[in-house]
Amino acid sequence: MIFGADVASMLLGGVAAGMVLFIVSVGLSVTMGLMGFVNLAHGGFAMLGGYAIVLAMKHWGLGFVPALVFGFLAIAAVSAVLERLLYTRLYEAGELDQVLFTIGLVFIMTASVTLLVGPENQPLTLPSILRGQIDLGITRYRTYSVVLIAIGIVIAVGLWLAFERTRMGAQIRAAVDNRRMAESLGINIGRLFTVTFAFGSGMAALGGGLGAEFLGLDPQYALKYLVFFLIVVAVGGLGRVTGVFYAALLIGVLDFVLKKYVPQGGTLFIYGLTVLLLLWRPQGLFGGKAAA
């Protein structure tokens, strides 16, 4: 049925785009909710991860999956070090200083990548099983998009379980809701921050590598897409995995549908929608407390 195929391909495309947004942004949402820290360098970690993955594949001959693992671990380690050394000093500082610090960090990342690798786009060569199309009954669709959706769902479920069913997850949730109370209960906040930050940045790195097929990879990546990651986090609500998930899907699908049917509108709709949503619910669609 033609109508079904149309809708299906639209949903698939939008959801796949949303999954990339989710994987990159979930780390930002948790760290912002947990640490109350405006980390504009998050897109930079996604970019560095993407570069680590692409270059590992190109120069060391790693397969796609091992490269993804490498990217995750490498960026998690780097970000943990940065957190311990630099970020900790600014936890009590004002928003403005945090914005400045992280913008400076992004500039450093962008310039370093330009100097070390070059200003051109880095193409990602997918393994051949992931290229081409797959038959889904209703319609044929790009294999990679379908795979990405599956990966996104697995990650979302995994994260949800981790947050709801593990002790560390409970600690994080507690600290997000009321840090002082959590501290008085004996939870080591400093260590929690570092681990969460490293994990969040690792996720961003993963997203950068997985999304390179759609979003490309060049030194401007960190700043180009930052606004979208921030929008997903602001709309979804800080510190909530489910919030980010639904917000990312919503924005991914809407963006896709709008681009297909009203391409003349450009990004107008996404920005307009975000403004309306944030005015209606400043804490985000699923956020618990107001973003402060």
Add this chain to the structure above:
Amino acid sequence: MTSPSAGLAGHPAARAMASRHRLRLWEPIPWILAIAVFFVFPKYLGFATELLITILFAISLDLVLGYAGIVTLGHAAFFGAGAYAVGMLAKHGLWNEPITGLIIAAVVAAAVGLGSGLVLLRTRGLTLLMLTLCTMALLEEAANLGQAYTGGFDGLDSLPIRPLFGVFEFNPLYPTTQYLYVLAVLFVCFVFVRTLVYSPFGQSLRGIRENTLRMHAVGAPVRARLVTCYTVSAAVAGVAGGIWAQANAYVNLGTLGLDRAATVLIILVLGGAGRLYGAFVGAVAYMALSHFLSKVYPTAWQLGLGLLLVVIALFARNGILGLVEDLWRRRAVTTDR
């Protein structure tokens, strides 16, 4: 028995507060320098005009960021509103007198500021930041789409601006008129902002920035003050944008972009927010470095800028002027011993 108020009036703190607005000895220096540049560096007037306009824009941001404590990444929305107001009126043959053009630019930008301020200033923190960003992005996209009026991506070029007072022409190759015109406008706007900042209104803004809760408790109309401040700041930013369009006889989407908004924020913080002259120091430092360093070593310029920002955020929270103040205070302390 002397009345308490008479005794307190002699107190050093009271005296300091009452004399805050008085002209300091070094305050005329920037203006003298600006006039000197006109005679000493006639070939750099194009760059110098751009510098003065950036200072004006940074001053408008200082009002809202340094004094009222509103962190915004969307201030270019007002700069662009002013620029396009002037540009569209001139290009479509409706109005091209420069001075009244600036007034129109201020009014248009103030309207945008008032409208967005009323709506956005109900929120704070990340939400406010995002909203200011999205509002600016919306305006930019709207300008891109309305290309029949705004020229879209290419912008509006060769704006026919009438000569100043009917006599002084804006020459694109030798911007002497532009420079003096911008300098005069900057002076007028600066005097206005300075008076505002040292008035009771300005003081209440500082109170709001330091402790909003207490200001509410004291009964100050917090939101009204914030919205007023935002609107006034938008008007000044609009004047900066309008004069940019006039001086360059050109306007395009760059006037509304994130690049411009982020750069002015960096400039202000570099110089020192909440200090009025931070805009001057920051703009000179940033643009001089950018113009001359980036010629020599372009990518290293971005790296250096990033490092500078990180260092400032960690160690020099109040920018260059903040550092200068600290040193001055330390000198005063040591000489006291």
Add this chain to the structure above:
Amino acid sequence: MMKRIIAVAAVLVMTAAWAQAQEVKVGVNLPYTGIGAEFAQLVDRGMELYLKLNADKVKPYKITLIRRDVKDPSGANAKIAVQELLTQDNVDILAGWIYSPNAIASAPIVTAGKKLAVIMNAGTAHITNLSPYYVRTSFSMWHAGYALGEAAAKLLNGKTAVVGYTDFPPGKDSLAAFKRSFEANGGKVVDEIPMGGAGAVPDFTPFFQRAKDKKPDVFFVFVPAGDHAAAVAKTYAALGMREAGIKLIGPGDITQDTKLQAMGPAAVGLITMHHYHADLDNPENKRFVEAWKKEYGATSTPDFMAVGGYDGMAAIVYVVQTLKGKIDVDKALEALKGWKFNSPRGPISIDPVTRDIVMNEYLSEAVMKDGRVFQKVIGKIDGVKDACKEQKIGPCAPK
């Protein structure tokens, strides 16, 4: 004794003056930093290579390049750069301009400065109308777009077309050019899809999905050269559009030589119309490509931007020689009216009326050959002028 000193002094002054007359200063404005850095490098290398390969044609004059970085397409920096080149560096000739907005913004200063200005890339059609001193040696979007419309209808037998274009002036120019000649030759454009802005590379999937659903014979795509083009080829392959019988065509920006090999097999089947690519088979180009690889590396390749710089410098040197180092702008324009040159892209000349370039357009298909992507020429149109100005369409009509 006094007489001797005066004589020596006079000789020295005259020699200095003579040496000055031998030096010609060319002010170059290009985006050496920022997103356009790659393109700036290509044009710059093209200019330098011409000077190197044709050193004998330059003698006895000395061409000094004074470079300024315009950083971005916003126009403001370009204005300052051009103004400073004219008033501080006192250049004799201006050159450069990658981005159309910068060329548009610079026009009033160029006119006020009264110097010859050679545009080496910016492609919006009406730019050359904005100042009487602009001469363009690169291309107009209408060169390729208009020719491709004709070729799509006649050579490829396309009856229906969907046009996808990046939503900024060169994109709109391309759309207008293609549509005009495609429909003049019996075709019908069934859909026009603006595909995001020139800044960030969008995900093309939704736009291409829409095009695929319309089932056209040809899908004409214009995107800026560089990363946009790579994403286009990838999305075309990933959505299986070739299997669905939709030919992807466009101006040569989508198969830019510097990105072509990285696109790999995904680029096979793309049909493009352009005035230049590195696989053109003529003696001038063979010499050019060989010299380029020798100078800049075996894996490096010139492209249409490099050739814009190369030919631009050829025009400048011609002017210098003809006017014997004394560059008067009106005489320079007169000289260029009759200029003909064997460029790596074939024979070129400057249209005396519009000051825009007149050149061949080649229809090419991307195929795999000897393990690399090769552009095979399947058609050619000689002496193409910018149709927009020729037919005085829209903003191209003389002011």
